[in-house]
Amino acid sequence: MKILAIIPARGGSKGLKNKNILKLNGHPLFWWSYKSALKSNSIHKIFFSSDSKKIVRIAKNYKIDVPYLRPKSLSNDNSSTYSVIKYCLSTLKKKEKLSFDTFILLEPTSPLRDHKDIRKSIGIFKKKKLKTLVSVAKTECQHPNFLYKKNNRGFISPLLKKRNKNIRRQLLSKVFYPDGNIYISDIKTYLKEKSFYHSQTYALEMPKLKAIEVDDKLDFKVTELIMGKKFFKND
Numbered sequence: 001m002k003i004l005a006i007i008p009a010r011g012g013s014k015g016l017k018n019k020n021i022l023k024l025n026g027h028p029l030f031w032w033s034y035k036s037a038l039k040s041n042s043i044h045k046i047f048f049s050s051d052s053k054k055i056v057r058i059a060k061n062y063k064i065d066v067p068y069l070r071p072k073s074l075s076n077d078n079s080s081t082y083s084v085i086k087y088c089l090s091t092l093k094k095k096e097k098l099s100f101d102t103f104i105l106l107e108p109t110s111p112l113r114d115h116k117d118i119r120k121s122i123g124i125f126k127k128k129k130l131k132t133l134v135s136v137a138k139t140e141c142q143h144p145n146f147l148y149k150k151n152n153r154g155f156i157s158p159l160l161k162k163r164n165k166n167i168r169r170q171l172l173s174k175v176f177y178p179d180g181n182i183y184i185s186d187i188k189t190y191l192k193e194k195s196f197y198h199s200q201t202y203a204l205e206m207p208k209l210k211a212i213e214v215d216d217k218l219d220f221k222v223t224e225l226i227m228g229k230k231f232f233k234n235d
Contacts, residue, residue: 007049034062131186137205
């Protein structure tokens with residue numbers, strides 16, 4: 001099984017400006033995903049994809065090979081993950097005559113994911129002969145049973161039409177959300193489904209500590225604090 005890792009790092013982030021190159025624990029945000037992929041010893045090639053010349057320049061200072069600049073049309077707010085992945089796969093096939101069986105998407109916004117997580121997820125993917133694997137985290141305080149929506153007049157109503165008003169939280173069924181850490185898929189399946197989510201998607205539960213995506217300033221500060229603690233190691 002030949003595995004390709006795709007690390008997409010565009011320049012036009014909105015929630016946190018220039019987030020992919022902000023220094024986190026002494027290194028740009030994108031470096032943590034690249035380092036973990038490299039150290040996992042489970043990946044045949046790492047494709048670092050960016051539309052930003054500045055990001056590419058910094059990446060090359062870290063000895064990351066970035067031979068292709070992603071088109072701006074695939075790097076705006078409306079660009080789909082599918083279009084970016086398809087571009088990466090087709091570029092490697094056309095320009096380098098490289099093809100793969102499987103790919104793993106490692107977004108820079110999940111720097112708490114380490115090489116052991118990558119190795120473990122790929123091991124499960126192979127052992128279970130899966131088509132697609134997505135990492136998830138359990139949510140408790142945001143359970144749909146307790147969520148409300150607000151109308152344009154400012155009044156709230158339950159999100160669920162049918163909900164149990166008196167049930168204890170401990171008795172509710174477990175609910176999970178994709179935490180952004182790891183996405184693995186058989187390439188044929190992904191190109192067919194155009195998504196990681198379908199009837200054969202396997203959920204790999206990640207520790208709550210690692211289920212933080214860096215999308216804004218608060219996320220960045222929280223991640224910085226976690227990485228600075230002795231109980232967390234990403235080396």
